[in-house]
Amino acid sequence: MVERDxxxxxxxxxxxxxxxxxxxxxxxxxxxxxxxQHLGGILNQCIHPGFGIDYFNEILTGPEYADRFIKxxxxxxxxxxxxxxxxxxxxxxxxxxxxxxxxxEIVRPKTIIMATGCRxxxxxxxHIPGTRPSGVFPAGLAQKLINIEGLLPGxxxxxxxxxxxxxxxxxxxxxxxxxxxxVIEIQKETRGLKRNVVQCVEDFGTPLYYGHKVSDxxxxxxxxxxxxxxxxxxxxxxxxxxxxxECDTVLISVGLIPENELIEMAGVAVDKSTNSPVSxxxxxxxxxxxxxxxxxxxxxxxxxxxxxxxxxAGRLAAEYLKGLK
Amino acid sequence: xxxxxxxxIGGGVTGAAIARELSQYxxxxxxxEKEEELAFGxxxxxxxxxxxxxxxxxxxxxxxxxxxxxxxxREICKELGVHxxxxxxxxxxxxxxxxxxxxxxxxxxxxxxxxxxxxxDSHWLRKNEPNLNDKAVAALYAPTAGIIxxxxxxxxxxxxxxxxxxxxxxxxxxxxxxxxxxxxxxxIVNTPKGAFNARYIINAAGLxxxxxxxxxxxxxxxxHPRKGEEFLLDKKREHITKHLLFPLPTKTSKGILVIKTxxxxxxxxxxAEDVDDKDDLSTSNEGLAKVLEGVKKMLPTVxxxxxxxxxxxxxxxxxxxxxxxxxDKVPGFVNVVGIQSPGLTSAPAIALMVLDxxxxxxxxxxxxxxxxxxxxxxxxxxxxxxxxxxxxIDMDAAYGDIICRCEMVSEKEVSDAIDxxxxxxxxxxxxxxxxxxxxxxxxxxxxLMKILAxxxxxxxxxxxxRGCGSEIVKKDRVDG
Amino acid sequence: MKNQLTCIECPAGxxxxxxxxxxxxxxxxxxxxxxxxxxxxxxxxxxxxxLTSTVLTKDMPLKMVPVKTSxxxxxxxxxxxxxxxxxxxxxxxxxxxxxxxxDIAGTGVALVATRELTKS
Numbered sequence: 001m002v003e004r005d006x007x008x009x010x011x012x013x014x015x016x017x018x019x020x021x022x023x024x025x026x027x028x029x030x031x032x033x034x035x036x037q038h039l040g041g042i043l044n045q046c047i048h049p050g051f052g053i054d055y056f057n058e059i060l061t062g063p064e065y066a067d068r069f070i071k072x073x074x075x076x077x078x079x080x081x082x083x084x085x086x087x088x089x090x091x092x093x094x095x096x097x098x099x100x101x102x103x104x105e106i107v108r109p110k111t112i113i114m115a116t117g118c119r120x121x122x123x124x125x126x127h128i129p130g131t132r133p134s135g136v137f138p139a140g141l142a143q144k145l146i147n148i149e150g151l152l153p154g155x156x157x158x159x160x161x162x163x164x165x166x167x168x169x170x171x172x173x174x175x176x177x178x179x180x181x182x183v184i185e186i187q188k189e190t191r192g193l194k195r196n197v198v199q200c201v202e203d204f205g206t207p208l209y210y211g212h213k214v215s216d217x218x219x220x221x222x223x224x225x226x227x228x229x230x231x232x233x234x235x236x237x238x239x240x241x242x243x244x245x246e247c248d249t250v251l252i253s254v255g256l257i258p259e260n261e262l263i264e265m266a267g268v269a270v271d272k273s274t275n276s277p278v279s280x281x282x283x284x285x286x287x288x289x290x291x292x293x294x295x296x297x298x299x300x301x302x303x304x305x306x307x308x309x310x311x312x313a314g315r316l317a318a319e320y321l322k323g324l325k
Numbered sequence: 326x327x328x329x330x331x332x333x334i335g336g337g338v339t340g341a342a343i344a345r346e347l348s349q350y351x352x353x354x355x356x357x358e359k360e361e362e363l364a365f366g367x368x369x370x371x372x373x374x375x376x377x378x379x380x381x382x383x384x385x386x387x388x389x390x391x392x393x394x395x396x397x398x399r400e401i402c403k404e405l406g407v408h409x410x411x412x413x414x415x416x417x418x419x420x421x422x423x424x425x426x427x428x429x430x431x432x433x434x435x436x437x438x439x440x441x442x443x444x445x446d447s448h449w450l451r452k453n454e455p456n457l458n459d460k461a462v463a464a465l466y467a468p469t470a471g472i473i474x475x476x477x478x479x480x481x482x483x484x485x486x487x488x489x490x491x492x493x494x495x496x497x498x499x500x501x502x503x504x505x506x507x508x509x510x511x512x513i514v515n516t517p518k519g520a521f522n523a524r525y526i527i528n529a530a531g532l533x534x535x536x537x538x539x540x541x542x543x544x545x546x547x548x549h550p551r552k553g554e555e556f557l558l559d560k561k562r563e564h565i566t567k568h569l570l571f572p573l574p575t576k577t578s579k580g581i582l583v584i585k586t587x588x589x590x591x592x593x594x595x596x597a598e599d600v601d602d603k604d605d606l607s608t609s610n611e612g613l614a615k616v617l618e619g620v621k622k623m624l625p626t627v628x629x630x631x632x633x634x635x636x637x638x639x640x641x642x643x644x645x646x647x648x649x650x651x652x653d654k655v656p657g658f659v660n661v662v663g664i665q666s667p668g669l670t671s672a673p674a675i676a677l678m679v680l681d682x683x684x685x686x687x688x689x690x691x692x693x694x695x696x697x698x699x700x701x702x703x704x705x706x707x708x709x710x711x712x713x714x715x716x717x718i719d720m721d722a723a724y725g726d727i728i729c730r731c732e733m734v735s736e737k738e739v740s741d742a743i744d745x746x747x748x749x750x751x752x753x754x755x756x757x758x759x760x761x762x763x764x765x766x767x768x769x770x771x772x773l774m775k776i777l778a779x780x781x782x783x784x785x786x787x788x789x790x791r792g793c794g795s796e797i798v799k800k801d802r803v804d805g
Numbered sequence: 806m807k808n809q810l811t812c813i814e815c816p817a818g819x820x821x822x823x824x825x826x827x828x829x830x831x832x833x834x835x836x837x838x839x840x841x842x843x844x845x846x847x848x849x850x851x852x853x854x855x856l857t858s859t860v861l862t863k864d865m866p867l868k869m870v871p872v873k874t875s876x877x878x879x880x881x882x883x884x885x886x887x888x889x890x891x892x893x894x895x896x897x898x899x900x901x902x903x904x905x906x907x908d909i910a911g912t913g914v915a916l917v918a919t920r921e922l923t924k925s
Contacts, residue, residue, distance in 0.1 A: 035727065047857050047871035047919065053815050061857055063871045063920035067901050086727040089711065097711055101736075102722030104715040119764045124634050131607045132636060134790035134797055138767040147859055149771050150802035150869045151785060175858060175887050194811045194818030199854060203880065220604055221794035248799070264561070272630070302816055802861055802869070802891065 002107045005029035006317050007096055009087045009262070010115035012041020013303050014294020014310040016069040018113045019079045021314025027321060028078045031107065033085040033098055039073060040066035041117060042140070043303065045147045048168050050195070054304035065303060087116075090266040094290060110324060111289040111317045114263055115310065118256040118295040120165075123217075126254055128160070130217030133224075139165040139253035143172070152176050154249025158226055159183045160214050162201075164192035164301075166253025171200035181245050183208045184228055186235060191255070193301070214250070215242065223248050258296045266290070274298070283313040289320050327492075328510050329355040330688065332523035334499050334537055336363035338371070338475065338672045339664050340529040341482040345401075346676035348489035349696040352688075355523070356483075356491060357516060359498030359533075361792030362752040364479035367531040368669070369755065370606075370638020371475035372555060372584050372592060376667040377414065377467035380574045383436035387647045390671035390678065392438050395469055397673035398478075405481040406702025407473060412585050414470035414569035415445070415454060417623055418463045426573055427465045434467070441468050456565055458625055470569055474587040475669055476755035477703070484745055485700045489693070494518050495748075496792070502526070502540040504655060511657055512541075525657045525688060527679060532603045532641045534662035541655045546648055546662065550603050550639040551577070553595030554612035555584075557634040558627075559763055560732075563589040570623050579666065581619025583627075588732075588758055589707070593620045593627065595638070606637045633763045640665035649675060651682050659683065703741060707733045707758065728776075729769040731762025739773060743780045751791040753777070770797070810848055814840040821845050853877035856886050860905060862922060863896040870895060871919045872905055878912040886910040898923050 006027050008015045011034025019032050038044060043051070046062030053059060056068065073079055082100065089097040094112045098105055120138040137145075137153055143165060145151045155178050159166045162185040170180045183201055188210050190197050201208050209228065215237065216227035230241035258275045260268075269278035269286045276298050277285040283293045293313035294306045331347055333340045336358030347354045360366060375398055381388030402409040418424040424444075431442050445466045450457055487493060497518035505511050510522040530537045535548045558565070563585075570583040578597035586592055596612045613635070620627050643663030652658045659682055661675060668675075684690050706714055706724065717724040723737035734757045742756040750766075753759055753773055760766035760773065774788045774797060786804070789795045806826070812819040817837065823845045824832035833845045847853055855877050859869040878886060886909045895905055899922040906916040 035730065044871075044920070047859060047873075049855050049857055049873060050816070059855075061871060061873055061919040064901055067919075067921060084726065086730065088714075088727075088733060099714065099718060099725040099727065101726040102718060103725055104711070104718050106711075120767050122633075122763075122765045122767070124632065124765060125630075127610070127613060127632070127635075129607065129609045129613075134795040138765065141767045141770055144771055145798060147871065148867075148869060149775075149785070150859065150861060151798040152800040152802075153798050155799050175856075175883065177887075193816050195813035195816065198811045198818075199813050203854070216607075218607075221791070222796070261561070272628075802859075805891075 001095070002105065004031050004107055004109040005321055006111050006113065007031045007033065007107055007109035008113045008115055009033050009096070010041065010117060010294070010296070011036070011039040011081065011083075012115065012117055012294065013043055013066065013069060014117070014296070014306050015041070015113070015115035016073045017307040017310035018115055018293050018314040018317070020069070020072050020076065021311040022113075022317050023076050023078055025315045025318030027318045030079045031109070032073070032079055032081045033087060034081065034083050035086045037083055039070045039081065039083075045140075045144050047147050051303050054302070055307050087262055090262045092267040092287060094266075111291070111320045113291045113293055113313050113317055114260075114296055115294045116259045116262065116296040118258050118299055120252070121255045121257055123252045128214055128217055131219055133217070133219040133222050135219065135223035135248050136217065136250045136252065139163070139169045139251040142169055142251050146172055146176060152178060154178060156181055156247040157249040157251055158214070158245055158247045159251045159253060161185060161252065161254035162190040162192050162197070162208065163253040163255055164196050166251055167192045167196040167200040169251055169253070170206055171204065174204050174206070180204070180206045181247050182206070182228075184212050184214055185210050186213045186231060187211070217250060223250055226250060256295065256299045258299060260292070260296055263290065263292065282309060283316055291316055326513070326520050326522045327355065328522045329353045330523070331525045331527060331683070332357065332512065332514060332521055333527045333529055334514070335366070335529035335531055335534070336479070336483065336493065336495070337366050337368040337529065337531050338364070338479050338482070338669050339661055339675055340527070341479045341486065342672035342676040343527055343529060343661070343679050344486040344491045345482045346680055348486040348491045349693055351691045351693055354491045355521060356493050357497040357499055357514065357521065358493065358495045361496055361749055361789070362747065363483050363493070363495070364476040364755065365751070365791060367639065367641055368475055368479050370553065370555070370636060371669050372582070372595065373472050373475045373586050373669070374569060374584060375409065375471035375473055376670045377434070377469040378437050378439040379416065379430055379434040379442070379465065379467050380579055381433075381437065381667070383433045385646050386649065387667060387671060388437045390647065390674040391667040393674035394667070394671040398473070398670065401482070401673055402473065404698050405485055405700045407478050407481050408587055408708065409471055409473050410587060411469065411471040412568055413466060413468040414571060415450070415464040415466055416571045416573060417457065417461045418573065419460055420462065423573055424463045427463060431465055439467060439469070442466070454567055454570070456624055456626055457570065458623055461623070472569070472585050472587050473669070478669070480746065480756060481700055485697070488697050488700070494521075499530070499537055499540070502537070504541055506656065525659065525683060527659045527661060529661045529664070531664070532639055534641065534660065535643070538660055538662065541652070541658050543652045543655060543658070543660065546643045548641045548643050548662065550600050550605070551642045551665070552598045552600045552605065552637055552639055554608045554616065554635065554637045555592050555594035556613065556616055556632045558591045558593065558631040559633050560589045562591050562631050565591050565624065565627070572619070572623065581616055583620060583624055588761070590633070600639070603639065606639070608635050608637050612637070634761070634765070647671070647675070649678055649682070651686050656686065703745070703756070704738060705757070706735055706738065728772050729757070729759035729762065731764050732758040734759040736776070739776055740780065743777060748781065749789050749791050750774070750777070750797065808849060810845055812836060812841045812844050814844050823849055825849055852880040854880050854883065856883055857919070858887065858890045860890060861894045863894050865896065865922055866925065867922060870899060870922045872916050873919050874909060874912070875915045875917050878909070878914050882910050882912055886912070890916065895922070
């Protein structure tokens with residue numbers, strides 16, 4: 001078993017900001033685990049602009065924002081970055097097991113920061129009935145397919161939910177030569193940023209239906225069409241308002257959930273409805289010395305706030321370590 | 326034309342069990358499956374319960390085969406390295422009238438030879454099944470009930486059968502059958518993959534068994550699809566129950582159950598609804614409401630938010646019992662149809678029965694000199710303790726390359742699944758659980774596509790979910 | 806004539822009211838900063854957007870490299886610019902900000918890489 005002062009799980013914006021901040025606050029032995037082959041996390045696939053206005057006072061794309069932190073992280077030799085490293089087990093004494101190609105390691109950190117990000121809510125979580133053909137994608141997966149893999153998931157898309165990822169993907173599909181038939185939002189207004197409604201939907205004349213929901217998905221092997229229905233204030237179907245849209249692709253963009261299965265395993269109290277750690281103070285959990293930051297602490301609107309708050313997590317970990325001595 | 330002594334139509338659990346049983350004899354055996362992979366029909370929606378044999382009439386064929394199958398499947402699992410867990414089941418009663426029905430079920434079960442049945446009281450239930458509704462007054466406890474992965478059983482049976490010489494033909498739907506009683510190989514089955522010549526045909530075509538039977542003029546039964554919607558809960562809720570929980574059965578089904586699964590995720594359902602369309606696998610709001618209502622009677626703490634997946638399956642019902650018989654007016658043609666619940670449990674016993682039928686109708690069965698009875702177990706990291714995972718990674722670095730993070734599936738497991746026959750993303754999912762967790766493939770789909778494309782030498786645009794027509798993407802930027 | 810806009814300069818998304826005479830903006834209200842005023846004038850007189858996309862690579866570990874226009878380009882030229890983006894391929898290492906197409910779709914604006922591209 002390897003001893004470490006600080007282990008950080010997750011090499012996205014939160015983990016990197018926490019690592020740099022911990023170093024700057026005096027921690028000199030940091031292991032940063034990232035499961036992907038690159039640092040940067042989800043920012044690498046968020047190729048659109050709009051990041052960095054608060055934190056860097058500049059408009060950056062996701063990869064550019066990530067690049068600033070990657071350069072900084074890599075310039076600090078005391079931050080030991082381990083890529084393709086997947087944390088599989090966490091105990092309440094912070095003993096962490098992780099695996100990477102060819103290796104299983106058990107590490108015993110004095111303090112730990114979890115920066116594991118979030119995952120998308122799925123079609124299954126909002127219980128859209130119908131068939132299960134190919135062509136139903138979480139919006140973030142569609143984003144990865146297009147932006148990282150250069151693959152176009154479909155030619156006629158409908159977007160369910162007006163979260164930012166969904167709005168941004170509406171524009172992305174159009175620019176790649178696909179059609180976007182509609183954006184369907186059950187609420188009376190967008191869940192995303194207003195500027196994304198303007199530049200991703202209105203700019204292209206894409207129909208956006210507020211107060212509507214998808215009530216059925218059709219298609220045996222591939223999506224063929226969906227059924228849409230208007231809902232009232234109590235989200236009940238308005239009879240007679242149904243209509244159908246032919247499409248081969250349905251993107252689901254109905255919110256994000258913090259990924260906290262590891263800390264739950266360690267016995268940290270996690271709120272059942274939000275999946276955030278139960279916490280009295282920013283980044284703290286029910287286990288002293290076990291911190292959570294970024295989107296795994298709570299889902300943020302913009303990455304600038306993730307960086308700002310994760311810097312605090314790095315400092316808290318440093319203070320905790322000093323308190324141990 | 327390829328010639329077989331025996332040609333099996335249908336690659337579900339029934340067909341696969343028969344194929345494996347036949348593979349120990351000196352015979353040439355082929356199997357036709359209309360889908361792109363085995364187990365993509367009725368078997369893929371099976372709930373994975375190895376039933377003890379209760380809830381069947383004492384004089385029924387399915388009752389007898391279920392009890393025998395429950396015994397046989399354990400040995401098969403050992404030979405094939407399939408994970409079988411004997412968890413036991415409770416049929417729960419909530420009042421005196423229901424308790425008296427339990428006594429009848431117990432009696433009927435004992436007549437069928439179901440071992441170790443016992444009535445347990447509310448005190449026992451509190452202690453051994455703490456999340457069960459405390460209004461439960463008694464239950465029939467059947468300790469021999471177990472759970473298994475239904476698709477992995479099919480794949481492992483088939484893999485072992487193939488090792489022993491059975492030839493599998495996928496995307497080979499039987500379209501017509503010509504019958505020439507005077508020829509030795511009296512049947513010609515035409516498929517999109519060519520024509521096959523056979524002495525004997527075993528019709529194990531599930532939902533479409535009536536269509537196949539009609540091709541040789543036997544049309545005295547019809548398969549009625551009966552839909553069941555099932556809902557899977559997050560693996561975090563694995564221990565919500567210790568046993569399989571059943572209400573008292575109705576005339577048409579076993580009711581809404583709480584099912585432990587071999588992979589850990591509890592499952593609730595199924596509904597039972599007669600439908601017309603043999604392709605109708607849609608789920609509905611009504612189905613969900615019915616399942617939640619039913620399950621909350623037994624487990625009040627079930628939380629709708631824990632549902633991570635749902636699907637529908639169709640039971641191939643024909644009357645109330647299995648139909649397994651030689652069709653004397655078409656010598657050589659054996660129907661194995663109407664195999665609804667408890668078909669998975671019964672499959673090994675059905676296979677033995679089919680062997681007898683073949684023997685009694687002129688097919689000599691001589692054991693092969695060498696029969697490879699055992700199969701190397703597929704590794705699943707999610708089943709393994711840390712020490713075992715470490716050994717595996719030391720042995721092969723690719724076990725340390727995690728692809729599916731929700732279910733902890735490594736590159737090595739995915740490659741193995743492809744080497745062992747997976748050609749689609751669903752095929753990989755059923756074998757490994759990659760994409761079956763709470764994020765539904767949001768994080769791992771792209772890597773799975775790349776591995777599948779690379780290993781099969783096909784372009785990314787040809788990767789499918791479950792066969793032709795279900796391609797994942799429409800276009801690659803590389804192709805302009 | 807009055808026009809209502811939502812400012813897209815920052816996540817605040819201010820609702821801006823613009824008074825227009827003869828195609829020129831004469832008054833901007835509702836904005837909370839100077840960027841809002843500038844946005845409103847451009848949006849009415851010559852609407853522009855930053856285009857972001859991805860470009861295919863050749864013989865590099867990353868299949869796609871993300872790109873952006875180094876300055877906003879006219880809204881009406883987006884699809885034209887995309888045609889060029891889809892055609893081009895890069896094979897060498899690239900730094901963040903390095904130019905891939907010097908003048909995209911005749912806009913006088915460069916297309917630049919937004920992610921580092923290395924051989925390893």
